[in-house]
Amino acid sequence: MKFPWSGKVQLEPTTGENAKDSNVIERKIGLSKVGTIFASGASLFSDGYANAAIGPAGSIIKTYIYPDKFLKGSQNGSLLSSMAFAGIIVGQLSFGYISDKIGRKFGMLLCTGIVFVFSALQAASKGPGEQGTINALIAYRFFCGIGIGGEYPTGSVAAAESTENPGIKKNSQQRLFVLATNTMIDFAFVISYFVCLVCLWIFGLHHLNAVWRITLGLGCVPPLFLLYFRLKMVEPDAYKHNSMKNAPIPYLLLIKRYWLRLAAVSITWFLYDWITYPFGIYATSITDVVIPNGTLYETIGWGCLINFFYVPGTVVGAFVVDFIGPKYCMITGLCLQAIFGFALSGAYDKLVPNHIAGFAIMYGLFLSFGELGPGNCLGLLASKAIGPTAARGQLYGIAAAVGKVGAFIGTYTFPQIQASFGDVGTYGYNTGPFWLGSGLAIASAVITLIFIPNIKPDEMIREDAAFREYLAANGYDVSQIGIKDELFQVSVQDVSEGVGADADDKAIKA
Numbered sequence: 001m002k003f004p005w006s007g008k009v010q011l012e013p014t015t016g017e018n019a020k021d022s023n024v025i026e027r028k029i030g031l032s033k034v035g036t037i038f039a040s041g042a043s044l045f046s047d048g049y050a051n052a053a054i055g056p057a058g059s060i061i062k063t064y065i066y067p068d069k070f071l072k073g074s075q076n077g078s079l080l081s082s083m084a085f086a087g088i089i090v091g092q093l094s095f096g097y098i099s100d101k102i103g104r105k106f107g108m109l110l111c112t113g114i115v116f117v118f119s120a121l122q123a124a125s126k127g128p129g130e131q132g133t134i135n136a137l138i139a140y141r142f143f144c145g146i147g148i149g150g151e152y153p154t155g156s157v158a159a160a161e162s163t164e165n166p167g168i169k170k171n172s173q174q175r176l177f178v179l180a181t182n183t184m185i186d187f188a189f190v191i192s193y194f195v196c197l198v199c200l201w202i203f204g205l206h207h208l209n210a211v212w213r214i215t216l217g218l219g220c221v222p223p224l225f226l227l228y229f230r231l232k233m234v235e236p237d238a239y240k241h242n243s244m245k246n247a248p249i250p251y252l253l254l255i256k257r258y259w260l261r262l263a264a265v266s267i268t269w270f271l272y273d274w275i276t277y278p279f280g281i282y283a284t285s286i287t288d289v290v291i292p293n294g295t296l297y298e299t300i301g302w303g304c305l306i307n308f309f310y311v312p313g314t315v316v317g318a319f320v321v322d323f324i325g326p327k328y329c330m331i332t333g334l335c336l337q338a339i340f341g342f343a344l345s346g347a348y349d350k351l352v353p354n355h356i357a358g359f360a361i362m363y364g365l366f367l368s369f370g371e372l373g374p375g376n377c378l379g380l381l382a383s384k385a386i387g388p389t390a391a392r393g394q395l396y397g398i399a400a401a402v403g404k405v406g407a408f409i410g411t412y413t414f415p416q417i418q419a420s421f422g423d424v425g426t427y428g429y430n431t432g433p434f435w436l437g438s439g440l441a442i443a444s445a446v447i448t449l450i451f452i453p454n455i456k457p458d459e460m461i462r463e464d465a466a467f468r469e470y471l472a473a474n475g476y477d478v479s480q481i482g483i484k485d486e487l488f489q490v491s492v493q494d495v496s497e498g499v500g501a502d503a504d505d506k507a508i509k510a
Contacts (some may be wrong), residue, residue, distance in 0.1 A: 001336065003037075008098065008244075010261040011168045014497040022098070026273075029490070032314070033305075034168065034176060034450075035229070036162045036165070036236075037162045037163055037168075037176050037177065038159075038179075038180045039105075039179070039229040039230055039233055040108065040155045040156075040159035040180065040223075040227060040230075040233070041155050041156055041158075041159030041180035041181040041184065041227060042155075042180055042181075042184050043108070043111065043112060043151045043155050043222065043223055043226050043414065043465045043481045044151055044152075044156065044181050044182075044183075044184045044185050044188075045184040045185065045187065045188045045222045046115050046147075046148060046151070046188070046189070046219060046222045046223055047148045047151060047185055047188075048086075048118070048184065048185035048186060048187070048192070049108055049188035049192045049218075049219050049461055050084060050115075050119065050144055050145075050148055050189060050216075050219050051084060051085075051148075051198065051279075052188060052189040052192040052193065052307065053195070053215050053216055053219060054080065054081060054084070054141070054193070054216070055193070055195075055302045055303060056193055056196035056197075056212075056215065056303060057191070057196060057211075057212040057216050057445060058077075058080055058212075059296075059299065059300075059324075060208050060212045060296070061079075061080070061134075061137075061195075061212055062076075062077055064205075064208050064296075065158040065208060065209060065212070065295075065443055066130050066134060068130075068248075069103055069130055069134055076131075076134055076138075076147030077415075078139055078412045079138050080134070080137065080141070080414070081141045081411045081412070082407075082408050082411040082412045082453055083141045083145070084141040084142065084144060084145035084148070084410065085137075085145065085404050085407050085408035086142055086145065086408060087141065087142040087144065087146040087148070087149060087373055088145040088146070088148050088149035088401075088404045089144060089145075089149060089401045089404045089405060089408070090145070090146050090149060091111070091145060091146040091147060091148060091149025091150040091151075091152075092149040092152050092153060092400045092404065093149075093397050093398070093401050094146075094150070094153075095107050095110075095111065095148055095149065095150030095151075095153050095154055095393070095397065095399065096153035096393045096394035096395075096396065096397025097152070097250070097391030097393070097394055098110070098153075098154070098297050098393075099153045099154045099157060099392075099394075099397075100243070100244065100245070100249070100391055100392070100394055102242075102245070103160075103164055104154050104157060104158040104235055104236065104237070104393070105158075105230070105233055105234070106379050107150060107154030107233055107393075108149075108151070108154045108155050108158065108233075109155070109227075109230055110150065110225060110229050111148075111150035111151050111154060111155070111265040112147075112223040112230060113147070113223075114143065114144070114147025114150070114168060115144060115147035115148055115151075115185055115220070115223040116220045116222075116223045116224055116227075116254060118140050118141075118144035118146055118361045119216070119217065119218075119219035119223070120141045120217060121143075121144075121219035122137060122140045122141060122144065122213075122216040122217060123213040123216050123217025124213070124217075124218075124265070125137040125140060125213075127393065127447065128213065129227060136458060139308050142318075144219075144398075149265070149400075149404070150400070152379075152393065152396060152400040153392075153393035153396045153397035154182075154393065154395060154401070156379055156396065156400075157275050157392050157393050157396050158233075158235075158239075158382030159177055159180050159181060160177050160379075160380070160384060160392075160460070161236035161237070161238040161239055161383075161389065161392075161460065162236045162246070163176050163177050164237075164238060164460055164461055165236065165237050165238075166237070169321050170457035170458065171457065171458050172322060173322070173378055173458075174321045174322045174325075174326060174457075175318045175319060175320075175321060175322050177380055177383070178314065178316075178317065178318040178376045178380065178381070180319050180381075181377050181379050182314050182371065183314045183315060183318060183376075185375075186310035186311050186313075186314045186371055186375070187311060188222075189307040189310050190304060190310070190311060192215070192305045192307075193300055193303045193304035193505060194304050195214075195215055195218055196211065196212075196300055197297070197301055197304055199211040200296065200297060200300065201297075203231045203396070205296065205425075209464050211343075212413050213431075214236070214345075225263020232490035233311050235483070236460070238460055239389055239483075240387045240482065240483050241389075241464075241482050241483075242388065242389035242467075242468075242481055242482060243361075243389065243390060243391040243481070243482060243483050244391070244465045244480070244481060245332045245483055246365065246480070246481035246483070246484075248480075249390060249391055249483060250471065250474075250476055251391075253470070253471065253476070254387065254391055254395075254475055257467075257470060258387045258395065259440075259453065260451060261385060261386040261387075261451070261453070262386045262387070262398065262399060263451075264447055264448070264451035264452045265378065265381050265382050265386050265399045265452060266398065266399045266402035266403070266451075267379065267383070267402070267444075267447055268330075268374060268444045268448055268452070269374075269378050269382070269399055269400065269402055269406070270402050270403055270405060270406035270449050271401030271406060271407070271440045271441075271443060271444045272370065272374040272378060272403065272444060273403040273404060273407035273410065274319045274406035274407065274409060274410040274440065275370065275410070275437040275440055275442055276367070276370055276407075276440065278342045280322040280385075285324040287331075290370065290458060292353075302360065303416065305425065306360055306361060306362075306363055306364055307367075307369070308364070308368050309364025309368045310367055310368060310371050310375070311366065311371075312368055313368030313370065313371030313375065314335075314370060314372070314375060317329060317333065317372035317373070317375070317376040317377075318376060320332075320372070321377060321380070324379050325454040325455060325456070326376075326377040326380040326385075326454065326505055327377070327381070327430065327448060327449075327452055327453065327454035327455070328454065329372070329373060329376065330373045330376075330378070330381070330445075330448050331373070331377075331445045331448050331449055332363055332372070332373060332379075333369045333370060333371070333372040333373015333374060333376075333460035334369075334370075334373045334374060334441045334442070334444050334445040334448070335441075335442070335445055336369040336372070337366055337369040337370045337373065337438070337441045338438040338441040338442045338445075339438075340362060340365045340366045340369060340441070341366050341434045341435070341437050341438030342434075342435070342443065343362065343432040344359075344362045344363060344366060344431070344434050345431040345435050345438070347362070348427065348430060348431045348434075348440060349427065352430070362400035364447040365385045365458060366434070366437075371485060372443070378399075378403070379400075380455070381452060382395070382396045382399040382400065383396060383454070383460075384455045384459045384460050384463070384509060385401065385452065385453055385455050388460075388463055388464050388467035389464050390464075390467070392460075395452075404444055414433070416448055417432070417433060418432065418433060419427070419435070420432070421433075429440045442483075468481065
């Protein structure tokens with residue numbers, strides 16, 4: 001792709017065995033090979049930031065800015081925390097089709113623009129009166145969510161496909177995908193709380209409007225940074241060779257072959273997001289119980305510390321997944337998460353309030369093992385185990401959307417679930433969600449063990465070949481598959497008309 005002002009500079013690096021980068025920055029990050037994986041998946045940093053930032057920013061809005069609008073019985077609190085998930089679901093489903101039928105790159109660029117615009121608008125939320133401002137913020141979060149959701153079937157899928165491009169080591173394919181996607185989300189969880197804390201240090205308690213607006217508004221920075229690199233990308237090799245962009249997708253055959261895998265991954269993703277997102281977003285609420293009289297600084301600081309425990313889980317898991325495979329890595333993480341969740345519930349009275357550090361460590365390990373397992377592996381399994389390249393965006397989008405339904409339900413109902421275990425401050429209120437979350441982790445491990453296959457290096461290449469054979473056996477014209485090179489078609493036509501006769505004669509004589 002070239003712009004008028006680019007002259008002879010080729011914006012898109014070549015891919016494959018002879019990939020080249022056009023400047024020193026690209027050579028440093030290896031844009032044409034490994035860097036392409038990160039340029040594709042790293043926008044999920046925006047997903048993690050936008051979803052987590054509403055935790056501390058929302059606490060400021062609810063408690064200090066508009067407390068009268070978030071009284072008991074008001075829907076503002078639940079909508080503010082969960083509306084982005086509704087937008088994400090819309091984005092995941094709609095961009096799944098765009099990713100498969102128009103292209104991964106087009107979808108990624110469109111998502112980048114949406115996230116940038118509406119992240120900035122969140123910071124400038126304003127309406128008639130206090131409720132009008134809250135309504136504007138809720139609406140902007142919904143539209144921002146559409147762009148974030150679109151990153152899953154476009155950016156994540158492109159990252160997964162790029163891990164199997166030539167030049168990528170086979171024993172690092174899964175690790176690179178994890179580091180480019182889920183690790184980005186988890187780092188964003190930490191950064192969002194830390195940014196809010198830094199803003200609080202700068203502006204103080206007397207300028208909290210600036211604190212929450214800047215915290216949310218800085219979510220527009222990551223997509224802007226990635227725009228340059230995404231403009232220079234090309235479609236992954238797998239998409240070029242196996243796309244049904246210009247051919248009808250045989251949905252009945254697709255469902256017949258992959259429905260069980262799709263259902264299993266979708267259910268486990270639902271359960272995982274149902275556990276993870278409420279616990280992450282409500283970290284400030286949980287620490288309010290642990291630190292009843294804590295200041296705003298302490299509450300946000302503890303939230304930052306607790307969210308940091310996502311990071312070692314995803315990083316360690318990234319280096320484990322290539323050795324035992326995503327299936328068994330996921331089961332291991334789920335079982336360990338359940339163990340620590342049950343232990344945390346049983347020891348709660350001994351940890352709180354006299355051993356707050358012990359509570360934070362136990363809670364952090366509960367979250368960390370969730371990242372080592374399903375956090376890292378669900379995206380891998382959704383990309384590489386439940387369908388072919390031709391419909392990967394749509395299948396991934398469906399599985400991820402089901403997961404976000406779990407996140408939406410979890411964040412919307414979390415206060416009611418806590419209350420159902422007992423009154424505020426009681427043992428049941430404080431520990432009930434951990435009992436429930438640990439039980440769901442065990443259920444997810446059982447589903448994974450029975451219904452989800454393990455995957456090996458170059459899994460998508462093998463599955464695409466098997467899918468072609470399956471289609472051919474069922475009467476589908478597989479010659480339609482793939483993006484045809486127009487230059488190649490012209491050369492074939494020229495040769496068939498005799499233009500290449502001289503070259504053929506020379507070859508025969510040689």
